[in-house]
Amino acid sequence: MPGPGSERQHFCLQRSPSEPSFYVKVRGNENFLIVCLYIHDVIYAGTDMKMVEDFKRSMMKEFEITDLTLMKYFLGIQDKQSSGKIFISREKYLDDLLKKFQMST
Numbered sequence: 001m002p003g004p005g006s007e008r009q010h011f012c013l014q015r016s017p018s019e020p021s022f023y024v025k026v027r028g029n030e031n032f033l034i035v036c037l038y039i040h041d042v043i044y045a046g047t048d049m050k051m052v053e054d055f056k057r058s059m060m061k062e063f064e065i066t067d068l069t070l071m072k073y074f075l076g077i078q079d080k081q082s083s084g085k086i087f088i089s090r091e092k093y094l095d096d097l098l099k100k101f102q103m104s105t
Helices: 006-010 049-062 091-100
Strands: 022-027 031-038 041-046 077-082 085-089
Touching: 022 049, 031 049, 041 049, 077 091
Parallel strands: none
Antiparallel strands: 022 031, 031 041, 077 085
């Protein structure tokens, strides 16, 4: 049975020295995979679809996870993706806050 921390070695991810929930896998000079863990959620993205799909398959084999495809909201952050671009904002959070205090137009 694998010991603690063996999952990181299995997926060849390097832990960020400044952020303990952030991991990176680099292949060559241009391709990378980033993984962010938050409690029981995993967010991952990369520049090479094969790396992303391999990671997803390995995770689904190793753990009971649900693939919810593209992320839309996470921790109050709105995420919009299109043609290789990712835009993040707090627009929904701010709208909800304005409505809560009856300040919306």
